[in-house]
Amino acid sequence: MGAFLTLGIISFLYKDNPWYKFCEALFVGISAGYWFCTVFWSQFVAKLWDNIYPTAGQPRQYVYLVGGILGLMMLLRLVPKIGWFSRWPLAFVVGGTAGAYLIGYALSNGMKQVKSTILPLWVSGNLNATVGNIILVVGTFCGLIYFFFSKEQKGTYGKVAKLGIFFLMITFGASFGYTVMARMSLLIGRMDFLFGTWLGLIK
Amino acid sequence: MPFCQKLPGRYIQTNFVWFISFFILSIFPALVFSRDTPQPPTQVQAFDTPSDAGKSITVQWGKSSDDGEGLNNVVLYEVLRSTSPEGEYTKVGDSPRGTTEYVDNSAKDKIPYYYKIRALSKTSFSDSPPGAAVVSSPQWFKKERLNALIVVLVLSLGIIYFIQKASKGKEMFVRKIAAIEAVDEAVGRATEMGKKVYFIPGIYDMDSMQTVAAVTILGHVAKRVAEYEAKLEVPNCYALVMVACRETVKQAYLNAGRPDSYSDDMIYYITQDQFGYTAAVSGLFVREKPAAIFLQGHFFAESLVLAETGNSVGAIQIAGTAQPTQLPFFVAACDYTLIGEELFAASAYLSKNPKLLGSLKGQDLGKLLMMIAIILGSILESLGILHLAKWFTYQ
CATH class of the missing domain: 3.40.50 (Rossmann fold)
Known part of the structure; x- marks a missing residue:
């Protein structure tokens, strides 16, 4: 079964075909059902029901009803006349997300970045460290210039921004190669399954 | 006339064996092992861990005089806790030799605790006197993150300023x-x-x-x-x-x-x-x-x-x-x-949208400040004048 489905998905590399369509439909159907059950048991039962109706001796935690009510409001979309209620939980999620991430981003993307980039531009007796530090400081500075949206990128300023995008592209190139190698290991894993576990050609 | 001459030879022999046995079993080990008992730790101080969410007490002590000097036989410190000074003390954690601090993260808020520190050698131990009672509680403000608060406030004020500006129709x-x-x-x-x-x-x-x-x-x-x-x-x-x-x-x-x-x-x-x-x-x-x-x-x-x-x-x-x-x-x-x-x-x-445009401008202000900090910080670091990176460290 595993080999049949693996080959079915791989057959997409040749072209779309009924075998792939079957595997795709099976994958989508099973995964949708699986996720419904997972969410039901891990969210509705574990987070809401078990906290409102806990086991003997445990206190009821009514604060979880807030989430339950917001969830119910989402379901009100099924009633067109009061469907607008579903915008409230949506607004709650989006607003809460923005607020929660503000501090995290300010710390990790802001302060940590600055702290890691403040480096001595020359290290006596260590040419490698000196060159490395200069590349880091100049690269980060030029990258920030590229992501500065309040000024048109032309003239000298535009050239600095262009240098910034060069640094980004070099980073992307390295990241591309690294990730391709990781994907190759996934492919090798599947091939090992087909030729080893299934066909027994690899011992 | 010597005392032993009054007693029969068998009696003397039996009691001599008893004496030697008594010495070996009780006095000799006591003499030997008492040399291994380390001096107790001193000055046990416990206090509510500052700038945290509660449920944590920091315990500090003075090293045993046999830790690193003296008999130099301390191998470990055990942190003992009780809810009354004379009550039963239970172990909540341990700390290697040479250390003088332990953070007890198993405390419950609003309960007074007493701490003792036990210095252990390979075969013996000694306890410090208990410290004063301490209660853990959460704090509203984490002082170590004051720099983060300043950064977020500057960024937020910048965004609010530019949103106001955009709302007034400024292009x-x-x-x-x-x-x-x-x-x-x-x-x-x-x-x-x-x-x-x-x-x-x-x-x-x-x-x-x-x-x-x-x-x-x-x-x-x-x-x-x-x-x-x-x-x-x-x-x-x-x-x-x-x-x-x-x-x-x-x-x-x-x-x-x-x-x-x-x-x-x-x-x-x-x-x-x-x-x-x-x-x-x-x-x-x-x-x-x-x-x-x-x-x-x-x-x-x-x-x-x-x-x-x-x-x-x-x-x-x-x-x-x-x-x-x-x-x-x-x-x-x-x-x-x-x-x-x-x-x-x-x-x-x-x-x-003025709100989105204002927030974008506010973020640009943040990036501008970052660029200034990086260039200025790197130059000052190179000249050895000021270690600005420290200011951007947070816990």
């Missing part, structure tokens, strides 16, 4: 973003070819800012699609994202004056599973052969599969994500890519 300049300029071209192409436009809002839920930004861009794309009378499809992998997309697209069609063209069926749910979703969307691309594909939001390993499939059917592709590991694939396989923060800036650029 805010935002540089051109090539990928967004290409939206009209992509939708126009789909209209001319009579083919669909696909918008993929990533594989994350609404608790990702990238998804929120993607939904904002969807609003602009949907408006153009409605104006050009093209066809739009938005497959989703999260129910909440689907609802947000439906609301946004519906509003966009309404703004374009074509509410009749809108249908809920344009935006649908597939599955929450990452590769189930990818398999389904890839199949859709190949069968429908869309003219334009927008890949905007939070992507992971499926990014290259989707972008390559879209490329293979000849669609014009505009991608955007802030995932550094996925950007290379989009750059390689798509016609235009919104890189990192461009994804967030695009929402402001497209909507011209």
Whole structure:
């Protein structure tokens, strides 16, 4: 079964075909059902029901009803006349997300970045460290210039921004190669399954 | 006359054996092992761990005089805790020799605790006298993060200032973003070819800012699609994202004056599973052969599969994500890519909404301050005048 489905998905590399369509439909159907059950048991039962109706001796935690009510409001979309209620939980999620991430981003993307980039531009007796530090400081500075949206990128300023995008592209190139190698290991894993576990050609 | 001469020889012999046995079993070990008993730790002080969320007490003590000097036989300190000074003390943790502090994270708030420190050698131990009672409690403010508060306040005030400015009608300049300029071209192409436009809002839920930004861009794309009378499809992998997309697209069609063209069926749910979703969307691309594909939001390993499939059917592709590991694939396989923060800036650029424009300007102010800090900090660091990086360290 595993080999049949693996080959079915791989057959997409040749072209779309009924075998792939079957595997795709099976994958989508099973995964949708699986996720419904997972969410039901891990969210509705574990987070809401078990906290409102806990086991003997445990206190009821009514604060979880807030989430339950917001969830119910989402379901009100099924009633067109009061469907607008579903915008409230949506607004709650989006607003809460923005607020929660503000501090995290300010710390990790802001302060940590600055702290890691403040480096001595020359290290006596260590040419490698000196060159490395200069590349880091100049690269980060030029990258920030590229992501500065309040000024048109032309003239000298535009050239600095262009240098910034060069640094980004070099980073992307390295990241591309690294990730391709990781994907190759996934492919090798599947091939090992087909030729080893299934066909027994690899011992 | 000696005392032993009065006693029979057998009696003397028996008692001598008893004496030797008594010495070996009790006095000799006591003599030997008492030399191994370390001196007790001194000055035990316990206090509520500062700037925390409670349930933590820090215990400090003075080292045993046999730790590192004297008999030098201390191998470990044990931290003992009780709820009364004379009560039963139980072990809550241990600390290696040479240390003088332990943080007890198993405390309960509002309960007075007494601590003793036990110095252990290989064969013996000694306890310090108990310290004074201490109670743990949470604090409102974490002093170690004062610098973070200042950064967030400066950023927030900058954003509020620019929002106020934008609200008063002050024109805010935002540089051109090539990928967004290409939206009209992509939708126009789909209209001319009579083919669909696909918008993929990533594989994350609404608790990702990238998804929120993607939904904002969807609003602009949907408006153009409605104006050009093209066809739009938005497959989703999260129910909440689907609802947000439906609301946004519906509003966009309404703004374009074509509410009749809108249908809920344009935006649908597939599955929450990452590769189930990818398999389904890839199949859709190949069968429908869309003219334009927008890949905007939070992507992971499926990014290259989707972008390559879209490329293979000849669609014009505009991608955007802030995932550094996925950007290379989009750059390689798509016609235009919104890189990192461009994804967030695009929402402001497209909507011209004063709040979004103001926040974009506020963020630019933050970046300007960062650039100044980096250059100034690096120069001062090089000259050895000031270690500015320390100021940006937080706990």
